Amino acid sequence: xxxxxxxxxxxxxxxxxxxxxxxxxxxxxxxxxxxxxxxxxxxxxxxxxxxxxxxxxxxxxxxxxxxxxxxxxxxxxxxxxxxxxxxxxxxxxxxxxxxxxxxxxxxxxxxxxxxxxxxxxxxxxxxxxxxxxxxxxxxxxxxxxxxxxxxxxxxxxxxxxxxxxxxxxxxxxxxxxxxxxxxxxxxxxxxxxxxxxxxxxxxxxxxxxxxxxxxxxxxxxxxxxxxxxxxxxxxxxxxxxxxxxxxxxxxxxxxxxxxxx
Amino acid sequence: xxxxxxxxxxxxxxxxxxxxxxxxxxxxxxxxxxxxxxxxxxxxxxxxxxxxxxxxxxxxxxxxxxxxxxxxxxxxxxxxxxxxxxxxxxxxxxxxxxxxxxxxxxxxxxxxxxxxxxxxxxxxxxxxxxxxxxxxxxxxxxxxxxxxxxxxxxxxxxxxxxxxxxxxxxxxxxxxxxxxxxxxxxxxxxxxxxxxxxxxxxxxxxxxxxxxxxxxxxxxxxxxxxxxxxxxxxxxxxxxxxxxxxxxxxxxxxxxxxxxxxxxxxxxxxxxxxxxxxxx
Numbered sequence: 001x002x003x004x005x006x007x008x009x010x011x012x013x014x015x016x017x018x019x020x021x022x023x024x025x026x027x028x029x030x031x032x033x034x035x036x037x038x039x040x041x042x043x044x045x046x047x048x049x050x051x052x053x054x055x056x057x058x059x060x061x062x063x064x065x066x067x068x069x070x071x072x073x074x075x076x077x078x079x080x081x082x083x084x085x086x087x088x089x090x091x092x093x094x095x096x097x098x099x100x101x102x103x104x105x106x107x108x109x110x111x112x113x114x115x116x117x118x119x120x121x122x123x124x125x126x127x128x129x130x131x132x133x134x135x136x137x138x139x140x141x142x143x144x145x146x147x148x149x150x151x152x153x154x155x156x157x158x159x160x161x162x163x164x165x166x167x168x169x170x171x172x173x174x175x176x177x178x179x180x181x182x183x184x185x186x187x188x189x190x191x192x193x194x195x196x197x198x199x200x201x202x203x204x205x206x207x208x209x210x211x212x213x214x215x216x217x218x219x220x221x222x223x224x225x226x227x228x229x230x231x232x233x234x235x236x237x238x239x240x241x242x243x244x245x246x247x248x249x250x251x252x253x254x255x256x257x258x259x260x261x
Numbered sequence: 262x263x264x265x266x267x268x269x270x271x272x273x274x275x276x277x278x279x280x281x282x283x284x285x286x287x288x289x290x291x292x293x294x295x296x297x298x299x300x301x302x303x304x305x306x307x308x309x310x311x312x313x314x315x316x317x318x319x320x321x322x323x324x325x326x327x328x329x330x331x332x333x334x335x336x337x338x339x340x341x342x343x344x345x346x347x348x349x350x351x352x353x354x355x356x357x358x359x360x361x362x363x364x365x366x367x368x369x370x371x372x373x374x375x376x377x378x379x380x381x382x383x384x385x386x387x388x389x390x391x392x393x394x395x396x397x398x399x400x401x402x403x404x405x406x407x408x409x410x411x412x413x414x415x416x417x418x419x420x421x422x423x424x425x426x427x428x429x430x431x432x433x434x435x436x437x438x439x440x441x442x443x444x445x446x447x448x449x450x451x452x453x454x455x456x457x458x459x460x461x462x463x464x465x466x467x468x469x470x471x472x473x474x475x476x477x478x479x480x481x482x483x484x485x486x487x488x489x490x491x492x493x494x495x496x497x498x499x500x501x502x503x504x505x506x507x508x509x510x511x512x513x514x515x516x517x518x519x520x521x522x523x524x525x526x527x528x529x530x531x532x533x534x535x536x537x538x539x540x541x
Binding site: 001002003004006007008010011012014015016018019026027028029030033034036037040041044045076077078079080081082083084086122123124125126127148179183184185 | 297298300301302303304305306307308324325326327329330331335338360361362363364365366367368369370372373374375377379380382383386407408409410411412472476478
């Protein structure tokens with residue numbers, strides 16, 4: 001380290017004032033000028049977080065929102081060199097600090113997480129698409145899922161209800177958040193736990209629906225048969241229409257091709 | 262940009278990305294990315310970036326390398342940065358002579374390094390290490406600063422020794438020289454005359470905002486004022502041709518006005534650089 005203790009101290013005092021607003025005795029500065037650094041820095045942080053969390057800002061109100069931002073920026077030690085990733089650190093900080101419990105805002109973690117995940121899905125690196133064809137059989141063929149998705153679990157349904165209502169509805173909720181193939185726009189769908197089970201099995205284990213539907217019926221405690229088939233066809237057909245399912249996998253042997261070969 | 266004497270670029274900002282790629286009004290010769298704003302992105306923004314790279318020569322202007330910081334350089338970030346620069350065929354990579362990280366926290370603005378000998382030694386060492394890692398020269402920007410911090414030498418001494426000893430190039434921000442000369446009461450032309458202009462690889466031009474009778478803030482949000490154009494025209498006559506970038510970070514309502522700035526810069530460059538090269 002070439003820097004001397006004295007220079008280190010001055011630089012850190014300067015930075016400390018900018019981050020916390022607590023006056024520091026930095027020598028050799030022009031009176032009144034250091035304030036502008038803090039002003040510019042807090043503008044960047046405020047704008048970034050406000051833009052990322054519009055629903056949270058509205059739900060919390062200006063004063064409480066600003067408390068959260070000030071607390072994070074003075075104590076949270078932002079680590080990312082990429083300011084657009086700062087909202088994730090903001091969410092992480094308040095989850096770790098249990099700010100929601102402390103301020104009697106039990107929905108806070110869910111709301112910040114859900115709003116961040118919309119950004120995450122929109123901006124995350126591209127994932128390789130499977131090779132697929134648009135014609136096939138929903139039951140017999142392996143499905144080509146849109147790979148750019150995440151399923152998030154929430155305690156409060158902040159993705160479907162206004163916060164004032166969601167807070168009365170504590171439970172287990174799932175949301176599928178995915179990126180549309182052409183536009184890159186983010187969409188989300190509310191899922192039941194059984195929907196999650198189906199998607200996870202079909203996509204992650206690369207199975208065809210016929211391979212799991214009887215097992216699914218046992219797990220769900222429902223009878224196999226026509227009504228179940230119709231319900232599954234509706235669900236998967238909807239995912240196909242919404243481009244969460246892209247089509248039918250090629251390059252791997254499917255049940256329908258095996259049956260005809 | 263090879264083979265052309267006059268190159269005038271514009272920063273690729275999300276607000277005007279489509280406009281730039283469609284060339285409805287804006288018509289730059291090259292584009293500049295802030296790598297931090299684009300690295301690691303997929304989806305729609307990645308496609309915008311890919312179209313930009315396909316269409317234009319690219320330069321990059323970093324924000325968070327934090328050359329002056331006490332903290333160790335962020336080698337994970339630098340490794341990702343190198344991949345980004347290579348992938349996008351970036352011709353010039355520049356950064357600020359400042360620090361953005363302090364007491365293990367990023368601050369997302371450019372804080373002034375004390376003009377001191379130990380800080381020079383520190384920054385020179387870090388520039389060399391970054392250049393080695395990136396396998397390309399850095400162009401270091403003279404930053405605007407609103408107050409010195411415990412200075413033991415002048416700004417020009419500080420900048421010059423760092424450029425000389427590190428072997429880096431310079432990004433000369435003409436507006437920053439104007440802003441600093443105003444804020445700290447020195448002569449802008451005398452400052453520029455003392456710089457190693459043969460090391461300038463890139464020029465930035467920008468607008469600013471006067472917020473107090475004796476203070477200008479370097480905002481990148483306003484049109485360039487005439488005295489900055491005059492300082493620019495005076496400066497380029499002392500230099501070999503390099504790319505020139507118009508920095509505009511917000512206030513994109515009047516694109517004709519921004520294109521007018523690009524044209525005015527281009528005309529100044531043509532007047533001095535094209536003529537000089539044709540007669541040479």
